[in-house]
Amino acid sequence: MSETAGRSAVGIGRRRWAVAEGYIPQWSHGPEPAMASHESVSLLNAGSADAHVAITLYFSDREPVGPYRVTVPARRTRHVRFNELRDPEPVPQGTEYSSVIESDVPIVVQHTRLDSRQAENALMTTVAFPAD
Amino acid sequence: MSETAGRSAVGIGRRRWAVAEGYIPQWSHGPEPAMASHESVSLLNAGSADAHVAITLYFSDREPVGPYRVTVPARRTRHVRFNELRDPEPVPQGTEYSSVIESDVPIVVQHTRLDSRQAENALMTTVAFPAD
Amino acid sequence: MSETAGRSAVGIGRRRWAVAEGYIPQWSHGPEPAMASHESVSLLNAGSADAHVAITLYFSDREPVGPYRVTVPARRTRHVRFNELRDPEPVPQGTEYSSVIESDVPIVVQHTRLDSRQAENALMTTVAFPAD
Amino acid sequence: MSETAGRSAVGIGRRRWAVAEGYIPQWSHGPEPAMASHESVSLLNAGSADAHVAITLYFSDREPVGPYRVTVPARRTRHVRFNELRDPEPVPQGTEYSSVIESDVPIVVQHTRLDSRQAENALMTTVAFPAD
Numbered sequence: 396m397s398e399t400a401g402r403s404a405v406g407i408g409r410r411r412w413a414v415a416e417g418y419i420p421q422w423s424h425g426p427e428p429a430m431a432s433h434e435s436v437s438l439l440n441a442g443s444a445d446a447h448v449a450i451t452l453y454f455s456d457r458e459p460v461g462p463y464r465v466t467v468p469a470r471r472t473r474h475v476r477f478n479e480l481r482d483p484e485p486v487p488q489g490t491e492y493s494s495v496i497e498s499d500v501p502i503v504v505q506h507t508r509l510d511s512r513q514a515e516n517a518l519m520t521t522v523a524f525p526a527d
Numbered sequence: 528m529s530e531t532a533g534r535s536a537v538g539i540g541r542r543r544w545a546v547a548e549g550y551i552p553q554w555s556h557g558p559e560p561a562m563a564s565h566e567s568v569s570l571l572n573a574g575s576a577d578a579h580v581a582i583t584l585y586f587s588d589r590e591p592v593g594p595y596r597v598t599v600p601a602r603r604t605r606h607v608r609f610n611e612l613r614d615p616e617p618v619p620q621g622t623e624y625s626s627v628i629e630s631d632v633p634i635v636v637q638h639t640r641l642d643s644r645q646a647e648n649a650l651m652t653t654v655a656f657p658a659d
Numbered sequence: 660m661s662e663t664a665g666r667s668a669v670g671i672g673r674r675r676w677a678v679a680e681g682y683i684p685q686w687s688h689g690p691e692p693a694m695a696s697h698e699s700v701s702l703l704n705a706g707s708a709d710a711h712v713a714i715t716l717y718f719s720d721r722e723p724v725g726p727y728r729v730t731v732p733a734r735r736t737r738h739v740r741f742n743e744l745r746d747p748e749p750v751p752q753g754t755e756y757s758s759v760i761e762s763d764v765p766i767v768v769q770h771t772r773l774d775s776r777q778a779e780n781a782l783m784t785t786v787a788f789p790a791d
Numbered sequence: 792m793s794e795t796a797g798r799s800a801v802g803i804g805r806r807r808w809a810v811a812e813g814y815i816p817q818w819s820h821g822p823e824p825a826m827a828s829h830e831s832v833s834l835l836n837a838g839s840a841d842a843h844v845a846i847t848l849y850f851s852d853r854e855p856v857g858p859y860r861v862t863v864p865a866r867r868t869r870h871v872r873f874n875e876l877r878d879p880e881p882v883p884q885g886t887e888y889s890s891v892i893e894s895d896v897p898i899v900v901q902h903t904r905l906d907s908r909q910a911e912n913a914l915m916t917t918v919a920f921p922a923d
Contacts, residue, residue: 407809407891407922413539415569415604415637416652437811439849439889453571453604472811472849472889493571493604493635495539503889503920505811508650509913517641517650518904518913520812521785522920524635524654526539545671547701547736547769548784585703585736625703625736625767627671640782649773649782653917656767656786658671677803679833679868679901680916717835717868757835757868757899759803772914781905781914788899788918790803 407441408503412523416506417452417492419478436496436523437474439503440467446498450475452486453493460484467502496523539573540635544655548638549584549624551610568628568655569606571635572599578630582607584618585625592616599634628655671705672767676787680770681716681756683742700760700787701738703767704731710762714739716750717757724748731766760787803837804899808919812902813848813888815874832892832919833870835899836863842894846871848882849889856880863898892919 419434440446446469449462463480467473477486477494486492496504504523551566572578578601581594595612599605609618609626618624628636636655683698704710710733713726727744731737741750741758750756760768768787815830836842842865845858859876863869873882873890882888892900900919 407807408920411539413571413573413635415571415635415654416606416639417569417604418606437813437887437889439809439811439891441809441849441855441889441891453573453602455604455606459573459602470849470855472813472851472887474812474814474851474887491569491604491606493569493573495571495573503809503811503922505917505920506652507812507915508652517781518915519639519650519652519783520902520904520915521637521653521917522811524540524637524657525920526635543671545703545705545767547703547767547786548738548771549701549736550738585705585734587736587738591705591734623701623736623738625701625705627703627705638784640784649913651771651782651784651915653769653785656672656769656789658767675803677835677837677899679835679899679918680870680903681833681868682870717837717866719868719870723837723866755833755868755870757833757837759835759837770916772916783903783914783916785901785917788804788901788921790899 406501408439408501409525409527410498410501411526412496412504413526414494414496414506414523417477417494418490419486419488433476433478434508435474435476436494437472437505437507438465438467438496439472440469440500441503442500443469444500445469446500446502448496448498448502451495453495455491538633540571540633541657541659542630542633543659544628544636545658546626546628546638546655549609549626550622551618551620565608565610566640567606567608568626569604569637569639570597570599571604572601572632573635574632575601576632577601578632578634580628580630580634583627585627587623670765672703672765673789673791674762674765675791676760676768677790678758678760678770678787681741681758682754683750683752697740697742698772699738699740700758701736701769701771702729702731702760703736704733704764706764707733708764709733710764710766712760712762712766715759717759719755802897804835804897805921805923806894806897807923808892808900809922810890810892810902810919813873813890814886815882815884829872829874830904831870831872832890833868833901833903834861834863834892835868836865836896837899838896839865840896841865842896842898844892844894844898847891849891851887
């Protein structure tokens with residue numbers, strides 16, 4: 396049992412994760428930005444070193460795109476919305492994709508979608524697949 | 528950390544996966560096809576060889592049906608809707624089933640259902656169970 | 660790759676699973692029985708021997724209840740609704756519980772809840788925790 | 792197969808778990824408390840010794856907070872709502888966070904969110920990531 400918050404939580408997780416499901420809905424209902432349709436990966440870095448993360452996107456009809464680079468500081472979490480990624484290119488809406496998330500230190504990755512295309516929102520989540 | 532998108536992502540996943548939950552709702556609300564009730568498996572092939580996938584369906588009251596054959600090219604993703612499978616036979620609606628997904632190379636499998644039977648849609652997802 | 664449907668799928672899964680989340684909503688909207696609020700475990704037995712399954716329920720304020728006994732025949736799936744369990748006693752509504760699912764042969768277990776307490780339904784699912 | 796309910800279920804699970812996704816919605820619709828927006832972790836202690844659990848929260852812009860201490864008695868489950876945690880400090884609403892759950896005996900952890908910000912509720916769940 397940890398005596399100091401976060402002390403014993405060094406190095407939790409894996410260095411490579413995959414999310415097979417990906418789809419950014421093309422429209423939304425409700426107040427922005429909280430209720431905007433979006434898809435995200437939550438990245439927890441419970442360790443004592445910054446995590447340098449590279450996200451690669453896979454599509455059904457063209458070569459993978461990436462890496463999208465994200466830094467998660469030590470002892471921090473970062474919830475990355477795919478629809479806010481810009482470099483090397485925005486993620487298209489209404490298109491099926493998958494993602495691979497690679498980090499230089501262990502992190503924990505969880506995938507979530509908020510779909511507000513109809514008047515009420517829908518939610519889904521899963522821990523990503525730990526690939527190493 | 529990968530220097531080339533997708534380069535380091537060879538061979539992610541497993542060769543056999545199972546999804547115990549399966550049920551295609553019998554009706555839908557909202558614009559087709561995006562909001563049609565459906566159940567899908569998203570198949571990510573991050574490797575450098577095409578994946579030849581066989582899906583077998585299990586039912587509560589008869590022998591398994593399959594294989595349904597799907598190819599996922601190298602470095603591509605494919606989101607397969609169960610309600611679009613036709614060979615050897617369509618998947619019945621309103622019927623409980625399970626599925627086993629087998630591939631000749633490692634893939635990652637995620638299961639998703641969009642249920643639009645009532646006026647607003649509901650979503651659920653989970654990474655499939657890696658069985659080997 | 661299987662040449663015969665289900666042939667290669669012998670013995671998929673584990674013999675002990677746990678579902679920490681459990682709660683049967685106390686009311687429903689929509690046509691019965693499809694839209695009745697319910698919580699279920701889907702049990703896939705892809706093997707060639709019948710699975711004899713025992714479900715034990717854990718509560719917050721009393722001793723565990725069970726086993727509830729269920730048989731899943733060889734090469735069959737069975738979606739068990741907790742609110743239909745009767746022996747040794749019905750599962751109370753509006754009460755938090757957890758479940759442990761034990762089988763004499765490997766099975767795959769997935770947990771799902773349909774909540775129709777409000778006018779539209781909500782869905783959630785996850786593969787159970789493989790405990791052995 | 793267990794002959795006595797709970798007998799064979801000693802020591803199920805792990806001692807360290809992580810949930811990367813965390814967010815308490817800022818408002819709710821529907822009757823309280825059942826339909827209040829909330830996020831919870833369900834903790835199953837199927838073993839014969841009490842579980843002393845410490846929850847540490849991670850944020851995007853400040854040091855981790857915790858431990859929040861929770862006891863789950865032997866052979867009991869406890870569904871902990873993050874929005875009811877008070878010591879060392881309440882969990883802020885509308886803020887992204889992650890959590891690490893540590894126990895002195897094996898437990899099983901599942902993460903669930905009920906979002907009732909719009910007129911109808913949405914649900915999502917996943918087994919947490921087993922980190923040891």
